[in-house]
Structures are given as C-alpha cells and as structure tokens.
Amino acid sequence: DAMVIQNPRYQVTQFGKPVTLSCSQTLNHNVMYWYQQKSSQAPKLLFHYYDKDFNNEADTPDNFQSRRPNTSFCFLDIRSPGLGDAAMYLCATSSGETQYFGPGTRLLVL
Amino acid sequence: GNSVTQMEGPVTLSEEAFLTINCTYTATGYPSLFWYVQYPGEGLQLLLKATKADDKGSNKGFEATYRKETTSFHLEKGSVQVSDSAVYFCALPANQAGTALIFGKGTTLSVSS
Numbered sequence: 001d002a003m004v005i006q007n008p009r010y011q012v013t014q015f016g017k018p019v020t021l022s023c024s025q026t027l028n029h030n031v032m033y034w035y036q037q038k039s040s041q042a043p044k045l046l047f048h049y050y051d052k053d054f055n056n057e058a059d060t061p062d063n064f065q066s067r068r069p070n071t072s073f074c075f076l077d078i079r080s081p082g083l084g085d086a087a088m089y090l091c092a093t094s095s096g097e098t099q100y101f102g103p104g105t106r107l108l109v110l
Numbered sequence: 111g112n113s114v115t116q117m118e119g120p121v122t123l124s125e126e127a128f129l130t131i132n133c134t135y136t137a138t139g140y141p142s143l144f145w146y147v148q149y150p151g152e153g154l155q156l157l158l159k160a161t162k163a164d165d166k167g168s169n170k171g172f173e174a175t176y177r178k179e180t181t182s183f184h185l186e187k188g189s190v191q192v193s194d195s196a197v198y199f200c201a202l203p204a205n206q207a208g209t210a211l212i213f214g215k216g217t218t219l220s221v222s223s
Contacts, residue, residue, distance in 0.1 A: 006153075033210065042199060042213035043154065090153050097142045097161075097203060099211055101153040 003027070004102035006091050012108045013081050021076040021105045023091030032074040033099065034066060035090040043090055049074060081109045111205045112137040116214025123190055123221050131185040131217045133174075133200035143167075143176055143183040144201040144211070154199065157185075190221045 013019040035043035047056045049068045065077040086109045092099040117132040142161045146154040158167035160176035200214040
C-alpha cells in the first residue's frame with residue numbers, strides 16, 4: 001500500500017550528539033511536513049517543503065534542520081539534541097488539504 | 111490565522127455509550143475541517159473530514175457535521191467500543207494560503223468493557 005514510512009521507530013541519542021530521522025513516501029505528494037509532538041500535546045509544525053521550497057516555522061529552533069533530496073525522501077537533522085528535544089517526530093505528506101502521517105519516530109535523549 | 115478549541119479530557123466511557131467530543135474553531139473563510147485519531151504509540155490517522163458548511167463527515171461509526179452558524183465540528187459516535195480508545199484531534203488549515211494544519215490539544219478517550 002502507498003504510505004508514509006518513518007525510520008527508525010525509536011531512536012536513542014546522547015545529549016549533543018547529532019541525529020537524523022528519516023521519512024519516505026510512496027504517495028508522490030509534493031508537500032512534506034515535520035511535526036514535533038511532546039507527551040500529551042498536539043503536534044507542532046516545525047517546517048514543510050512544497051516540492052523543493054523549504055518553509056520554516058518562525059519559532060522552530062535553529063537546532064532543527066531538514067533536507068529533501070527528492071520527492072520521496074525527507075530528513076530531519078537535529079544538530080545538538082537537548083533533553084527538551086525528546087519527543088515523537090511525525091512526518092506527513094499532502095497533495096491538498098488532507099495530510100497523511102507516518103507512524104512517527106520516538107526520540108529519547110540521554 | 112485560524113484557531114481551534116477542543117474539549118479536554120480525559121473522557122472515560124463504558125462500551126456502547128454515546129460519545130461527543132466538542133470542537134469549535136475560528137477561521138477566515140470556510141476551510142475544510144478534520145478529525146484525526148492517534149492510537150497509543152502511533153502516528154495520526156485521518157478519521158473524517160468535511161469540506162464545506164453542512165457537510166457531514168463519517169467513518170467507522172464516527173460522524174461530525176460542519177456547522178458554520180456555531181463554528182463547530184463536534185465528533186460523535188453512537189456506541190463506542192474498547193478499540194476506540196485513543197486520542198482524538200480536531201484540526202483545520204492554519205490559514206488560507208497554505209496547507210499546514212493546526213490541531214486542537216487532543217482529547218483522550220478511554221473505553222472500558
């Protein structure tokens with residue numbers, strides 16, 4: 001089935017050690033999103049791509065970066081993870097108003 | 111930009127009880143409205159949507175009607191099951207220009223047998 005895939009499902013990193021989360025899609029959608037979701041909170045948009053155009057939310061910390069090398073793949077790079085970055089990271093795609101989410105990557109920072 | 115307010119839980123029900131989760135919004139124009147569901151440890155899944163006033167979205171026994179008079183999009187189900195236990199998010203586009211969504215704070219539903 002066409003879907004949004006996130007790897008890994010669980011990621012453990014050390015304080016300050018760079019980490020990359022991956023997302024791929026088989027839906028061929030032109031928009032991809034990264035959300036951060038902390039425990040018992042709503043997802044918060046970090047940034048999104050419209051094709052190759054990158055759109056950063058105003059309050060997204062500089063510590064978070066993203067790359068989209070092609071339509072299918074999108075990466076979230078956290079340059080120096082802090083304890084406060086521990087969260088679920090959700091990737092989503094859309095070709096209209098409806099968004100389709102991956103299962104998420106849960107990041108633990110030790 | 112647009113905003114959404116969702117009733118906070120948790121909501122605890124017995125199996126076969128009636129469910130209502132309230133959602134109200136403020137928006138420019140008449141955007142599409144969505145309900146997403148998140149099962150434990152999983153990402154969000156689209157549950158239903160409505161694209162214009164008076165539309166009723168429905169899926170898996172859940173329904174929600176787009177009411178512009180009351181700017182509401184309440185989620186209802188006539189008879190809940192244990193498997194409906196999850197977190198439910200009301201959502202709409204953040205503004206008219208883009209496709210990014212804003213979400214309510216989520217309502218945790220717990221159904222016991």
